[in-house]
Amino acid sequence: MKKIWGLRKFNLLYFGLLFILVLAACGAQETGNASEPEDAAEDTTEQTTEETSVEAEEVKVVLNWFAKSQHGGVYAAQDQGIFADNGLDVTIEPGGPQVSSIQMVASGSAEFGLAHADQMVIARNQGIELVAVATAMQGSPQALMFHEGKGIDDFDELNGRTTYIQPGITYWDFLKNKYDLSNVEELSYTGQHVNFIDDPDSVSQAFVTSEPYFLDEEGIPTETKLISDAGYDPYNIVLYVTKDYLAENEEIVQGFVTSFVEGWNYYKETPDDITKIIQESNTDISFEALQFEQQTQEEFIYEGDAAEHGVGYMSEERWSTLIDQLYELELLDEKFDATDIFTTDYLPES
Numbered sequence: 001m002k003k004i005w006g007l008r009k010f011n012l013l014y015f016g017l018l019f020i021l022v023l024a025a026c027g028a029q030e031t032g033n034a035s036e037p038e039d040a041a042e043d044t045t046e047q048t049t050e051e052t053s054v055e056a057e058e059v060k061v062v063l064n065w066f067a068k069s070q071h072g073g074v075y076a077a078q079d080q081g082i083f084a085d086n087g088l089d090v091t092i093e094p095g096g097p098q099v100s101s102i103q104m105v106a107s108g109s110a111e112f113g114l115a116h117a118d119q120m121v122i123a124r125n126q127g128i129e130l131v132a133v134a135t136a137m138q139g140s141p142q143a144l145m146f147h148e149g150k151g152i153d154d155f156d157e158l159n160g161r162t163t164y165i166q167p168g169i170t171y172w173d174f175l176k177n178k179y180d181l182s183n184v185e186e187l188s189y190t191g192q193h194v195n196f197i198d199d200p201d202s203v204s205q206a207f208v209t210s211e212p213y214f215l216d217e218e219g220i221p222t223e224t225k226l227i228s229d230a231g232y233d234p235y236n237i238v239l240y241v242t243k244d245y246l247a248e249n250e251e252i253v254q255g256f257v258t259s260f261v262e263g264w265n266y267y268k269e270t271p272d273d274i275t276k277i278i279q280e281s282n283t284d285i286s287f288e289a290l291q292f293e294q295q296t297q298e299e300f301i302y303e304g305d306a307a308e309h310g311v312g313y314m315s316e317e318r319w320s321t322l323i324d325q326l327y328e329l330e331l332l333d334e335k336f337d338a339t340d341i342f343t344t345d346y347l348p349e350s
Contacts, residue, residue: 077263
């Protein structure tokens with residue numbers, strides 16, 4: 001009996017150990033299986049991150065000048081993540097006297113650019129086919145500036161006065177063609193106002209959003225007369241692409257235009273925060289000067305046709321008028337249809 005009991009005891013111990021080993025193996029297998037979904041989740045996260053980064057299309061926009069409040073909608077779209085929300089990773093490149101946004105976009109160095117409408121029309125005459133997809137300004141803030149009390153009612157009153165004007169500027173050609181300005185003494189505008197300040201009867205080209213502020217800072221009160229009073233009023237700060245790029249990248253253009261409009265709408269409601277960001281990008285100009293521009297440009301951006309149709313709107317009539325005016329000035333070899341150079345297809349429905 002003792003021998004049988006011992007054998008039975010041995011068998012119980014043997015099967016007990018075997019049962020423990022089986023449980024341990026199952027536990028290890030379960031642990032291994034549990035770790036696999038975590039690895040898969042990590043892989044999925046990595047794939048999602050990679051897919052997201054691939055979806056953000058890298059594009060560049062070249063400004064028409066150094067960073068200023070006239071570019072507020074672009075900087076707002078960047079700062080508020082509006083570009084990113086529309087699948088874009090945007091680089092903003094400032095312009096300047098040595099930077100032509102049109103040449104950069106035409107060469108493929110940038111996808112988007114900002115320019116004035118008349119510059120775009122003249123570029124087309126030179127064989128560069130651009131398409132305007134939105135505009136920041138409904139009207140042009142370009143003006144002639146006078147000492148206070150020395151302004152004019154009509155442009156022919158410029159005769160007998162010295163006028164500082166940039167050679168080749170289109171609106172001056174328009175004024176000379178429309179009015180007899182044969183008795184105006186034309187001197188080259190250099191960006192400096194020393195001679196203008198010294199001569200109370202002189203006239204200088206200006207933007208109503210800029211020069212009057214700087215002259216006032218020097219204690220020189222001024223008056224201005226908009227060039228648009230003469231009937232020459234091209235869209236300003238126009239967003240454009242090449243015709244070829246538009247044909248091949250409509251979704252990207254749609255995302256950029258949507259962001260551009262939303263950025264300008266945001267800038268209208270919360271301008272100062274964005275103006276601070278602009279000032280950080282262009283430390284050569286004071287925050288106060290940018291604020292002046294921000295405030296005086298509002299009527300050009302948010303009023304006119306924009307009040308009814310929304311920011312960015314353009315009309316065929318305005319583009320056709322500009323084309324006719326430049327053709328009359330012999331700056332175009334031939335007229336062309338306005339719809340060849342602009343579209344509102346990507347703007348929000350009003």
